[in-house]
Amino acid sequence: KLSLFALQKSNMPTLEQFFHQKASSDSAYRFLSPEQDHNLSLEFSTSNSDFSSSLSLFVSDVSNFIFPLSDINGDISYINKGSTNCYGLDASIKLLADYGYILLNYTYSNFTKEPAFLTKPKHLAEIKIYNTYSFGLRWLIEGEFFSNSYKTSDNVNDLAAESLFLLNIRVGLKIFERNEMFVSLHNLFDSYYESTAGIPAPGFSFLFGLNFNF
Numbered sequence: 001k002l003s004l005f006a007l008q009k010s011n012m013p014t015l016e017q018f019f020h021q022k023a024s025s026d027s028a029y030r031f032l033s034p035e036q037d038h039n040l041s042l043e044f045s046t047s048n049s050d051f052s053s054s055l056s057l058f059v060s061d062v063s064n065f066i067f068p069l070s071d072i073n074g075d076i077s078y079i080n081k082g083s084t085n086c087y088g089l090d091a092s093i094k095l096l097a098d099y100g101y102i103l104l105n106y107t108y109s110n111f112t113k114e115p116a117f118l119t120k121p122k123h124l125a126e127i128k129i130y131n132t133y134s135f136g137l138r139w140l141i142e143g144e145f146f147s148n149s150y151k152t153s154d155n156v157n158d159l160a161a162e163s164l165f166l167l168n169i170r171v172g173l174k175i176f177e178r179n180e181m182f183v184s185l186h187n188l189f190d191s192y193y194e195s196t197a198g199i200p201a202p203g204f205s206f207l208f209g210l211n212f213n214f
Contacts (some may be wrong), residue, residue, distance in 0.1 A: 033064040033080050053093040061085035086111040100131035123147040136174030143167050146193075164193050178213040 038061040045054035067081035088109040095102045107124040125145040132138040146164040167189055172182035183206075190204040 032066060032078060035066050035080075036063045037061070049096070051093060051095050054091070056090040057088075058090070059085070059087045084111055097131075099133065100129070102130075103128040121146040137172070138174075139169070139171045141167075141169050164191055165189065166191055166193075180211040181209075182211065183208050 039058065040060075041056055041058045043054060043056040046052070061083070062085070063083035064080045065082060065084070067079055069077050069079060071077070086109050088107065090105070090107045092103070092105040094104075103126070105126040109122060109124075123146070127141075127143045129141045130138070144166045146166075166187055168184070168186050169188060170182060170184045172180045174180050186205045186207070187201075187203055192203070193201050
């Protein structure tokens with residue numbers, strides 16, 4: 001299977017950006033230029049009863065990016081802040097078995113202009129291994145590897161030096177037909193990372209629970 005997608009989307013400023021609560025009638029927000037997205041994707045895919053795979057090549061461009069600014073009082077204003085574009089690929093393969101699957105995914109993103117905002121890592125790899133047993137036990141191991149996250153910098157080659165590996169494990173046991181007892185371990189290696197700039201994401205966490213369906 002071969003698919004080709006070419007998309008152009010224009011996002012005008014939102015009402016919040018036009019009519020901020022502290023903005024007067026002559027606010028500069030109404031002069032914000034529309035944010036423009038251009039995306040081109042070429043995708044190849046194949047599948048049968050034992051596996052499925054896909055390869056996607058993409059090019060994306062964002063211009064007149066609408067960027068929020070916060071002053072020392074916490075008031076937010078909006079400006080157009082440049083443009084950026086990237087190209088890359090996304091590849092995945094899923095191996096199927098009678099009682100589970102193995103999923104492998106890799107994404108490469110290369111930004112050719114200075115990003116005006118935090119972006120995806122340059123390399124992102126993911127593996128999921130899932131298995132079930134006839135007596136009701138099931139488990140999932142999920143690993144994610146991130147490398148070379150772009151910083152907000154004047155230098156497009158200024159990349160984060162540290163890589164990140166996250167490991168999550170979930171084990172469940174079916175009880176009484178439709179109910180489940182489970183244990184979930186998230187961020188098993190207690191890796192430090194920030195999903196939002198300046199705000200640490202949760203470290204290692206342990207969750208035990210019961211799912212009841214009536």
